[in-house]
Amino acid sequence: MTTKPPVEDFATDWDHTDPQWVNNPYPIWEELRERCPIAHTHRYGGGWFPTTHEMVSAVANDTVHFTSRQVVVTNNKFPEFAPPAPMGGAPPITSDPPFHQIARRIMLPALAPGPVNALEPQIRELCVQHLDEIAGREFVDAGSEYAQFISPGVISRMLGFPPEDEDRFRDFVHLVLDLVDLPAEERAPLFAPMADYFSRQIDDHLANPRDDFTSYLLGVEVGGSKLAPEHVRGTMVLMLVAGIDTTWSAIGAAIWHLATHPKDLERLVNEPAIMPLAVEEFLRFYAPVTMARMVKEDFEFFGCPMKKDDWLLLGFPAANRDPVAFDDADRFIIDRAVNRHAAFGLGIHRCAGSNLARLELRVAVEEFIKRFTKFELAAGGDVTWAQGQVRGPRQIPLHVLAS
Ligand code: HEM
Numbered sequence: 001m002t003t004k005p006p007v008e009d010f011a012t013d014w015d016h017t018d019p020q021w022v023n024n025p026y027p028i029w030e031e032l033r034e035r036c037p038i039a040h041t042h043r044y045g046g047g048w049f050p051t052t053h054e055m056v057s058a059v060a061n062d063t064v065h066f067t068s069r070q071v072v073v074t075n076n077k078f079p080e081f082a083p084p085a086p087m088g089g090a091p092p093i094t095s096d097p098p099f100h101q102i103a104r105r106i107m108l109p110a111l112a113p114g115p116v117n118a119l120e121p122q123i124r125e126l127c128v129q130h131l132d133e134i135a136g137r138e139f140v141d142a143g144s145e146y147a148q149f150i151s152p153g154v155i156s157r158m159l160g161f162p163p164e165d166e167d168r169f170r171d172f173v174h175l176v177l178d179l180v181d182l183p184a185e186e187r188a189p190l191f192a193p194m195a196d197y198f199s200r201q202i203d204d205h206l207a208n209p210r211d212d213f214t215s216y217l218l219g220v221e222v223g224g225s226k227l228a229p230e231h232v233r234g235t236m237v238l239m240l241v242a243g244i245d246t247t248w249s250a251i252g253a254a255i256w257h258l259a260t261h262p263k264d265l266e267r268l269v270n271e272p273a274i275m276p277l278a279v280e281e282f283l284r285f286y287a288p289v290t291m292a293r294m295v296k297e298d299f300e301f302f303g304c305p306m307k308k309d310d311w312l313l314l315g316f317p318a319a320n321r322d323p324v325a326f327d328d329a330d331r332f333i334i335d336r337a338v339n340r341h342a343a344f345g346l347g348i349h350r351c352a353g354s355n356l357a358r359l360e361l362r363v364a365v366e367e368f369i370k371r372f373t374k375f376e377l378a379a380g381g382d383v384t385w386a387q388g389q390v391r392g393p394r395q396i397p398l399h400v401l402a403s
Contacts, residue, residue: 004043004181014041014049016073016290016313017181022387029318030330038304044073044181047292047311048304051318053325053342055302059293059314060347065301066293066312067096068349072177072389073292073311076184081191083230090238091231093291093349100348106220106227107235107352110158110213116355119154123360126153127367135371135403139378142259142368143396147252150364154356155243159236160212161201168197173245176237178388198233213239246289247357249392251364253286254279256393257332258369259377264334269373272366277335279362284341285332287317290389291345316342317391374402 007018010028015021021028032039033051041047050056059066069085070077071093081089088094092103109115130149134140152166161169172194179187201214209215217232227235258265268278293312300306319342323329326341344351351357377383381397 011036011039012041013043014039014313015043015181016049016389017387022385022391025317025391026321026330029315029321033318033322038302040304044075044311045077045309046307047073047313048301048306049313049315049318050302051315051322053319053322056314056316056319056342057346058302059312060345060349063097063100063348065296065299065306067296068094068100068291069096069294070094071291071293072180073313074180074184074187075182076187077294077309077311079184079188081188081195083234087228087231087234089230090234090241092235092352093238093242094234097348102222103231103235104348104352106217106222107239110216111352111356113355116359119356120359120363122157123150123154123363124367126150127364131367131371138400139397140372140400141395141397142255143252143384143394146368147248147255147364147392147396148394150251150360151244151247154247154360155240158213158243159201159239160205160210160214161240165197168193169240169244172197172237173241176241177245177390178386180388194237198236201236202229202233242351243353243356245386245390245392246353247360249288249386249390250283250286250357250361252393252396253288254282254361254365255368255398256377256383256396257282257286258365259375259396259398261332262374262376264332265369265374267334268365269369274335275362275366277337277339279358279365280339280341281332281334281336282361282365283343283358284320284326284336284339286392287320287341287343288390288392289343289345289351290315290317290391291349292389313389316345319346372398372400372403375400 007015029051037051039049067085069088086096086099092100095103134145152169156163205214291314295306295310297308321329344354375398378397378399383393384395
């Protein structure tokens, strides 16, 4: 366990794992946007946090000054287990051009609207199955008894991993995305079970190829050659990590919102036609994903003296609350008509799984409010939020008022 000083001034010492940020980052970002608007920290070896949509977009679209070599801020800027740029440890998210485009194109067919939409009945069945288990109860935890099961169920099937290994997947995600403030020497050995697990899955798929994304990656050829083993493994890890925590967080945040805003819940129950707009507003307002970049060489960005290998925490969620980019940015408007949010990122790394994410979020919320038509947070229950770069509620204790 680490003990670290609490943050006193986020402008000069930000820490995205500080409890204040974890529990409610929005007032912090708002204040920074007005004061700085690029915050700095010496923690994690030094880094920056821009808070306006303009700056976030400028970074996301600038692959000359920023590299994606590492997209998760930790105490280790140069982990020995991660392949260097331009591939990085989890292509394409850790890849830079021109390799990035090759790695991204490999993933796109599996995540295109056609194959993704075909998953809808399966996703709905998964939701219904978990809802059946909590049906008829007055108190349920929508985080630990519902939201956390949907995306692992979908992704494990896509990758062809045993669905009963779900607990492990959540452990892997917790390690990669939550335990980021551990000292480097404590964190590195924790990756061994994850590496073993992926090796076993790869061996099994090589011995018994089947119709899933893992076998596809093992067989795919680029320019007449199969992918390098570290490429296959890195993309599998990315699918698992990017596919689980993100959507789990989005589903949880949407249900938390409905539990705390009864008028929005009532409207969504009575007017299902607004669901597509509601999904976009859930994504904008509670955007779960913040990614990182590293500075390639010393240069000045909006007047800030950035140094080679500084972190740059890319706050898509902060950009989504920027009043310059959105009317009434700090108001949740369930049927917001114009909503060009940045929840799925901006620039060349824009989320490749957005079709699947939107589908899972819509179906999971639809089925939840079909089953529970009126609910609120349970009195005295503790809502807890994940720490790190993917933010969403983990425990959402609810009092069911009507089902
Ligand atoms: C609500 C759920 C999701 C959100 C908010 C989200 C958000 C994001 C964001 C912000 C990025 C850009 C990262 C960057 O610029 O460094 C990204 C990239 C990516 N996401 Fe998602 N994501 C979600 C779900 C998913 C799912 C379900 C999958 C796949 C199963 C997925 C796969 C990817 C991949 C492969 C990339 C990398 C794309 C590239 O580098 O070209 N995501 N996501």
